[in-house]
Amino acid sequence: MPFLSEGACAADAIPSLKLRPCPHCRRSGNLNGHGFLRGYGEGSFGGAVRARRIYCSNRGRRIGCGKTHSYFQAQVIPRLSLAATTLWNFLFLVLSGFSQKSAHQASLAPGTPQRIWARCTKAQGMLRHNLCQLAKPPPAVLVAPYLQVVRHLMDAFPDSPCPVSAYQSAFQIPFL
Numbered sequence: 648m649p650f651l652s653e654g655a656c657a658a659d660a661i662p663s664l665k666l667r668p669c670p671h672c673r674r675s676g677n678l679n680g681h682g683f684l685r686g687y688g689e690g691s692f693g694g695a696v697r698a699r700r701i702y703c704s705n706r707g708r709r710i711g712c713g714k715t716h717s718y719f720q721a722q723v724i725p726r727l728s729l730a731a732t733t734l735w736n737f738l739f740l741v742l743s744g745f746s747q748k749s750a751h752q753a754s755l756a757p758g759t760p761q762r763i764w765a766r767c768t769k770a771q772g773m774l775r776h777n778l779c780q781l782a783k784p785p786p787a788v789l790v791a792p793y794l795q796v797v798r799h800l801m802d803a804f805p806d807s808p809c810p811v812s813a814y815q816s817a818f819q820i821p822f823l
């Protein structure tokens with residue numbers, strides 16, 4: 648599930664699209680922009696652009712497979728209405744000592760704090776594994792194991808305003 652680079656908008660041209668392989672047939676040279684994927688983002692009422700759709704052309708002399716795939720914006724978490732920036736605000740507040748309930752209220756995250764926290768906890772094995780490629784894990788002084796992952800995420804992307812988006816863009820996989 649590919650992602651655009653951090654901060655890139657789905658309306659921007661994707662750099663070197665013609666050189667990229669199609670995730671379905673692995674051939675390159677046949678990819679074209681093919682509109683946008685819209686969906687239920689936070690507060691979007693179903694109309695927000697979430698991804699750029701790409702068509703692997705089999706028309707004319709093209710030898711693509713005719714299938715489509717999508718490049719998600721880095722701040723979109725596929726299949727969730729929760730935006731990466733909102734999730735990051737929530738996680739950062741919990742790391743800073745807020746209760747999950749007050750962090751949830753302050754970040755204006757949709758859903759319930761329990762549900763978000765459960766998803767994050769479930770994903771932590773994969774997160775740890777990937778983050779170790781970029782930064783050493785922080786010392787185990789923080790009590791909750793998941794808070795170490797949040798700290799690790801900050802250490803891995805120290806210059807990013809939203810490490811959750813940066814993670815998706817760097818690893819080309821959804822954060823949750």
Ligand SMILES: [Zn+2]
Nearest residue numbers: 669672703712
């Ligand atoms: Zn293809």
